[in-house]
Amino acid sequence: xxxxxxxxxxxxxxxxxxxxxxxxxxxxxxxxxxxxxxxxxxxxxxxxxxxxxxxxxxxxxxxxxxxxxxxxxxxxxxxxxxxxxxxxxxxxxxxxxxxxxxxxxxxxxxxxxxxxxxxxxxxxxxxxxxxxxxxxxxxxxxxxxxxxxxxxxxxxxxxxxxxxxxxxxxxxxxxxxxxxxxxxxxxxxxxxxxxxxxxxxxxxxxxxxxxxxxxxxxxxxxxxxxxxxxxxxxxxxxxxxxxxxxxxxxxxxxxxxxxxxxxxxxxxxxxxxxxxxxxxxxxxxxxxxxxxxxxxxxxxxxxxxxxxxxxxxxxxxxxxxxxxxxxxxxxxxxxxxxxxxxxxxxxxxxxxxxxxxxxxxxxxxxxxxxxxxxxxxxxxxxxxxxxxxxxxxxxxxxxxxxxxxxxxxxxxxxxxxxxxxxxxxxxxxxxxxxxxxxxxxxx
Amino acid sequence: xxxxxxxxxxxxxxxxxxxxxxxxxxxxxxxxxxxxxxxxxxxxxxxxxxxxxxxxxxxxxxxxxxxxxxxxxxxxxxxxxxxxxxxxxxxxxxxxxxxxxxxxxxxxxx
Numbered sequence: 183x184x185x186x187x188x189x190x191x192x193x194x195x196x197x198x199x200x201x202x203x204x205x206x207x208x209x210x211x212x213x214x215x216x217x218x219x220x221x222x223x224x225x226x227x228x229x230x231x232x233x234x235x236x237x238x239x240x241x242x243x244x245x246x247x248x249x250x251x252x253x254x255x256x257x258x259x260x261x262x263x264x265x266x267x268x269x270x271x272x273x274x275x276x277x278x279x280x281x282x283x284x285x286x287x288x289x290x291x292x293x294x295x296x297x298x299x300x301x302x303x304x305x306x307x308x309x310x311x312x313x314x315x316x317x318x319x320x321x322x323x324x325x326x327x328x329x330x331x332x333x334x335x336x337x338x339x340x341x342x343x344x345x346x347x348x349x350x351x352x353x354x355x356x357x358x359x360x361x362x363x364x365x366x367x368x369x370x371x372x373x374x375x376x377x378x379x380x381x382x383x384x385x386x387x388x389x390x391x392x393x394x395x396x397x398x399x400x401x402x403x404x405x406x407x408x409x410x411x412x413x414x415x416x417x418x419x420x421x422x423x424x425x426x427x428x429x430x431x432x433x434x435x436x437x438x439x440x441x442x443x444x445x446x447x448x449x450x451x452x453x454x455x456x457x458x459x460x461x462x463x464x465x466x467x468x469x470x471x472x473x474x475x476x477x478x479x480x481x482x483x484x485x486x487x488x489x490x491x492x493x494x495x496x497x498x499x500x501x502x503x504x505x506x507x508x509x510x511x512x513x514x515x516x517x518x519x520x521x522x523x524x525x526x527x528x529x530x531x532x533x534x535x536x537x538x539x540x541x542x543x544x545x546x547x548x549x550x551x552x553x554x555x556x557x558x559x560x561x562x563x564x565x566x567x568x569x570x571x572x573x574x575x576x577x578x579x580x581x582x583x584x585x586x587x588x589x590x591x592x593x594x595x596x597x598x599x600x601x602x603x604x605x606x607x608x609x610x611x612x613x614x615x616x617x618x619x620x621x622x623x624x625x
Numbered sequence: 626x627x628x629x630x631x632x633x634x635x636x637x638x639x640x641x642x643x644x645x646x647x648x649x650x651x652x653x654x655x656x657x658x659x660x661x662x663x664x665x666x667x668x669x670x671x672x673x674x675x676x677x678x679x680x681x682x683x684x685x686x687x688x689x690x691x692x693x694x695x696x697x698x699x700x701x702x703x704x705x706x707x708x709x710x711x712x713x714x715x716x717x718x719x720x721x722x723x724x725x726x727x728x729x730x731x732x733x734x735x
Contacts, residue, residue, distance in 0.1 A: 222703055311640050312698065395635065402633055438633060438648065441687045445646035447637030449693050451682050467686050480686070498704065537706045545708045547718045550673040566706045605703040608640070 186364045188357055189414040192216040193388030195223050195240055199249050201412040206253035208428045209414050213360045214254060216263035217353050217386045224350055225495025225604045227268035228325035238269030247280045255286050262335060262356050266347035270295055273347045274623045281625035289625040292343035294334045296618035297350040299492055299611060300326040309607040316494060316609055324604060325495040328611060331457030334618035335359035341620065352456040354382030365419045375459035376483020377421040380466055384425060384443050388412045391443045393433030406432025426475045435474040457490055459483040489610040498605035499568050502575030504582025507595040509560035516590040517563045523589055524565055524581055531577050533567040572600055626726045632658060634716035641701035643712040645719055648689040655688040661724040667692055670722055
């Protein structure tokens with residue numbers, strides 16, 4: 183039976199590059215897929231593109247391509263990635279330039295555009311999370327990108343692309359597309375697409391399938407985590423799949439790592455929506471074959487949704503933050519005194535959203551869930567506020583720093599920051615609205 | 626007994642939702658998780674930081690529960706001022722939950 187081997191080269195924009203090189207070199211792959219676009223990443227990229235701070239594609243594009251292109255070309259491995267971010271065409275041109283500089287000519291590099299639907303957001307759309315109209319943020323909106331499915335990627339591959347760069351595409355679709363292309367899967371065979379989506383979902387966070395985000399010493403030990411290898415899937419025409427990793431790489435791949443990743447960031451397992459299919463994970467079975475090999479069966483699906491999800495990014499004000507540490511005897515009492523002082527000093531500024539945390543005590547799980555059996559030797563006070571201008575929140579860093587000479591004894595290690603923030607909400611649009619276009623460059 | 630002795634967990638996020646999986650190390654302990662880790666129990670455990678009821682999905686083939694918690698809008702990932710804006714550390718708080726292990730179930734688990 184024909185088999186396709188898909189490797190997962192990145193699970194987020196800043197992911198480690200060495201494991202992708204290892205896969206390109208020794209994974210015996212047909213495709214190497216890089217998922218690099220979190221919800222907010224594309225909104226930040228759009229804003230950077232607009233202000234001229236960057237071209238709008240993934241900041242590690244050049245470094246990744248330089249690292250993996252020679253091995254991918256040598257071994258006939260095709261690359262699929264959403265590193266195009268807010269500017270897939272510029273990303274394709276940069277990749278073309280990079281390939282030429284490496285002496286790799288004749289490479290066909292496709293860019294897929296059409297996910298940018300900002301111009302359509304004047305319509306009557308509402309946010310799924312809040313029920314508010316999208317028009318309520320019209321003056322602050324920076325991006326609106328629709329999640330495209332596997333379709334345009336399949337088309338680019340059929341057009342002979344060796345590298346496919348997209349903007350916003352559903353993460354599992356990046357993996358489903360080469361399966362549809364290689365096996366000629368019927369795109370209305372919902373069970374097959376559902377199972378392919380299960381495979382894509384397992385692979386899309388890269389190291390999180392092979393022991394990353396898993397280790398808990400004494401309970402869940404992971405060998406060689408420093409040399410963590412990224413996963414690959416051996417998929418057969420009927421969709422049956424073995425997940426594994428390059429022999430000798432660090433990490434582990436087991437029923438337990440697969441179960442954690444299968445349920446990662448999903449809500450109803452019977453109804454995982456992508457642009458391609460409504461996948462059903464509820465009857466997935468994971469069988470441990472030993473030696474970091476697992477067999478995954480039982481993914482299913484129902485007809486794809488009639489709408490596409492759109493992530494809308496908008497400016498959400500400024501955040502000012504300051505932190506200071508207290509250590510030794512009475513550290514907690516001094517940090518609490520500092521908090522009281524700051525609360526009083528900031529009262530006249532009426533900062534709408536102001537938050538205090540004692541890092542080391544209760545900043546993560548909150549007061550009710552945090553056990554305080556003994557007092558920590560050191561504690562860090564964190565103060566953070568949101569406001570509608572840089573000037574408005576600048577008081578937070580200033581007052582935290584002033585604790586050195588105007589606060590309790592022995593404060594140290596002040597750090598401060600002021601940053602502009604972008605928030606993301608989602609809406610739905612008719613699936614016919616975005617018009618994907620494929621651009622092809624040849625190196 | 627605390628959950629950590631019987632199960633492992635991973636936390637993810639989507640907007641103002643936090644999703645926490647709970648997976649039994651051994652299949653024979655799964656019925657105990659289903660009985661003890663009810664949506665109501667989980668909602669009480671996290672009451673300080675969530676808003677509204679908890680939805681629970683049961684996946685017997687994986688000996689797993691998928692718990693979906695709703696956080697107040699101020700704690701949605703891209704708006705939150707919390708140190709762990711994603712809520713990625715919440716799974717470890719779930720594993721600290723004390724559960725009742727009856728002799729019968731304990732016997733069958735051993």
